[in-house]
Amino acid sequence: MVERALFLSDHHEATTTRVTTESSLLMSERLPAGLWQLAGWDNFQSAAMSALTALGLENLGAFGTLQHGKEARGFRIAPDRLWVETVHDLSHFFTDELAVLDLSHSRTIINLQGRHARDVLAQVAAIDFSVTGFAVGDFRQTGIHGVGVLILCCGRDEFEIYVPVTWARTTWQYLATCAAPWGVEIEHKQEALKRHLTSTTRAQPPEKETS
């Protein structure tokens, strides 16, 4: 199979002002390892339990707080919906009680880091990006320039922005414009992937739990 295409890789340099200082923002793109939506109804928790257990997630998690599993990250995006970022194929968990949807290609992830990352984001989304208002491990669903995104705080000065791929370039350019006064450095594809891979432990796919 061919390699999945990055949506921004060819356009990073053309869209930003490359001013490298201590204040510079570092922007890069990475593709989600795999993104799945689990959706249920009244008995969502129990319906999803086998999938959650297989992924090492204790439960559906709390809205706005990232949940870490063994090889998965859980985002409770709605009372009846959970996003799971994982390398594993979850399609076999689809049942009468649990709808499973592969969204792996629907989002790309813009990584923004630097001491002014919060200042940049405070220009683009109407949510509180202060250290106390948006702590490490928190995520928010909001809009950037009218584009629905999910923003995860993964470090004191580092954020991942899950962007619909068809809006990715316009969002990247908008962020780069807002970050330009501080200067923007672009982390190239290989470097970004390398950094992510070294920080992600990959393991064997979980087996579907059978009763």
Add this chain to the structure above:
Amino acid sequence: MMRLPIGGRIDRESPISVTFDGRPLNAFKGDTLASALLASGESVVARSFKYHRPRGVYSAGVEEPSALVHVGQGDRSEPNARATTTEVFDGLASNGQNAWPNVGFDIGAINDVLSPVLGAGFYYKTFIGPMRGTGFWMFCEKLIRQAAGMGRAGTQADPDTYERRYGFCDVLIIGGGIAGLSAALSAGRAGVDTILVDQDFVLGGAALSDPVDGPSDAWLKATLTELHTLQNVRILTRTTAFGAYDGNTYGLVESCTDHMPRSNATLPRQRTWIIRAKRSILATGAIERPLIFGGNDRPGVMLAHAAQTYVNRYGVLPGKRVVVVTNNDSAYEVAATLANAGAKVTLADLRPEPYAETALIASQAGVEVLSGHGVVSVIGRSGVSAARIVPVGPDGRAFGDERRIDCDLVAVSGGWSPTLHLWSHIHGKPSYQNDAFCFVPVASRGERLVPVGSAAGACAASECIALGFAAGHEAAMTIDPEARSGDAPEVFPSGPGWYPRMSPLWAIFNDAGKTVGKAFVDIQHDVKLTDIDQAIDEGFVSVEHLKRYTTSGMATDQGKLSNISVLTRLAERRGAKVPAIGTTTFRPPFTPVSIGALAGHDTGAHFAATRRTPIHDWHDSQGAVMTEAGAWMRPWYYPHSGETLRNAYIREAGHVRTHVGIVDVSTLGKIAVQGPDAAEFLNRIYVNGWKTLAIGRLRYGIMLREDGFVLDDGATARLGEHDYFMSTTTANAGKILSMAEHLLQTAWRDLRVHVTSVTDQLAAMAIAGPNARALLQEASTGADLSRQAFPNNHFAEAQIAGCPVRIHRMSYSGELAYEVYSPSGFATAVWQSLLNHGEKHGLQPYGTEAMGSLRIEKGHIAGPEIDGRTTLDDLGMGRMASGKKPFVGSVLRGRPLLRDASRPCLVGLEVEGEAGAKPGSLLFAPGKPHKGLSEGWVSSTTYSPALGGYIALALLQNGAQRHGETVDIVDLLANTVLSAKVVSSQFFDPEGERQNG
């Protein structure tokens, strides 16, 4: 007017180069343009809006009605800048506006001579009505707009950048005077997240108008020193809160580089803040009101406290011989300040007897006090040369002998109005305080916005400090009940306040009860007291009507000075109290905000977000001409060298009919419909039935709106037992998803269904043409695509270039056609693989124009036909609607009007001649006049490569029965008439042999 040798808060070590109309000004760092103009003896700095009367500096703040100037040059220029709030910087160039040749001598001043006929309502009465229609008025309006108005906006592109920023805090304090600083101190000490904003470039508010090194300075120094040590207090100067909104949200604009010689590349010119605060404190102070008398707009007439500000803050003496006229105590301190600065001062107090405290202030400063006197008019044109002082009775009328006092400055004080605009944005109408003759905010416990200090009607500094400090602490307590703020700062003595010993007199009349000469109520909009009286006489007795008829309270100052005077006059004339009259509604913005600041980054390429398909870069690299389709960028056509749009789309569409073509249809809406009740959901949302659709099949469906009109169409595939894939039109993708989600969360909560957009997950490409099957059979693996195994309305999972794809057999072009759905990340690889395999089959890409041409040839409906006015029957699809089940729109589609057999319905038109019809053209029967209601309209039009002529789709009355007739196609815009034959809408392959082949 002169710069005092000492004093003021300006930096006399930092002279600054500033010009007005090319003349250098005496300016120092810390000056405003107004103080520099006054220091330089510039008395006439503007011309008035309507009568072009000479105007000078009237105030020292945002309420300025007169001194509006043009600042900057070239692409960095701004009209209507208030000189009173414009901070000077080295190189600032300013100019007068609304005058020719200049503000010193203005031809437009002829309007002042004509003023007797230019009263309230003049334009309405004179130019609307005498001629039939609006043409005469429109002609006159252009001339009027040229003669009247203020500054002119530049036409060059703005080179500056602007920024929007969202902020959050526990306590927002608006206003950096002593009340606001006290509030910030207590909230800051309590440890809550606090933001303090002030429109000025220095904190201190009205205290900055007190003498340098006086008691207030010591207080300011101590308070600011402590505030700067509090890490939880953010201070934003040069930041104006212009609007208050629901949810305790505030709009602010911060001036970042307006005070700098040139724009700093790393800073925006202005930054708009949208701040959400848990609690907020309004400490915006109060605005002094004018008095109404003849010539009260002349250069040399100024608000009293402004005169004090120019002396104490800027070291400028605005007049050497001064008459102060007042109806309250606050002006006594002003008179003393001016006298102490070297002016000869006479104070005319409208009240019959002076009070001991204030009389002492005057006598100690050597100010002559004339009790029971007022200024009935001033003498002078481009400046004041004398004031006519008269004894004034309790009704404001003169009696006794007039006394003329030579002077060059008349300082007026008609009381004060709390600056409650932001409070009013949220809470509406304020209440009237009878002893202060002003509106004040209505105190209400538990409100998140608390007014304090002068904004709440307080006068004394001690009261402002106490109220501010208490409010800050109370706000902090709502955040942290354990919060402690310590003791309030020491207070300092302040001058007398404007009430309770205030006189209600607001205008001075002659003994006949008339104003002498022109007495302005709204100085900025040239509204005289006689205009108000005339409007009332004509029946405009509602304050809202009066405002609009006279334009009082409009323009950049929004009636900050005129409001109370107008209301008081209206109340007097109606024999009512002011509270019964009410007040006009304050709305954002408090002061003008530049469009750039509101737009922020959303300009140019970022005016709106742009959506690109996963294959966008390929189209770009191949030289496709792109077109906007909503937010999407789509390939319109792929021109060969020098090829026009017409030639290109005809070539592309023709090629599809003879070979095979590929088009990017990733923009189609794609929705996953999942859950055990998915089939029932589809049954309810589509007009046709879905419960029998087998896995592996797909079906075309149509949706209606609740009112029975057609909403959208598309195909839905059944992927699994409870798993469906719905496609919608590009235009309606968002609308359909929203409607589905809305129904599932409200009316259809009984259904266990989830809908999720997968438009971004999957790219889509349509392959059409007689060679389509052969191409796909060669390019793909894993699926039997033979005619027998893969008939129409089926789909199959397969691989192309090793990537998983789903192939739908579905045609909108009338050709043998397929849609290939690919995960977005593989889309370009799949597309390229198809092109590689398609080379020997003659595969060529085609754009949206050719796609439209093909679907018109087939008679397939699209957006122009589904325009919200057409029904299923209109489109010839009534038989699709199931009679066995209800669906959205099933009831209201049965309305008699929608069942009328004579409604326009879908037909085809074969257009005669060598020119096509324009969409939107009207249809008339031949020989009928091309007027009034037409018999239909053209919806879509194209040149048909298959038929070799121009064709169109149209909606025509009784269309189904008129095949073979001829109609006129009338384009009233282009003034053209074409003739066309009415035919079936299915021009191409009506039997469907090709698409089913």
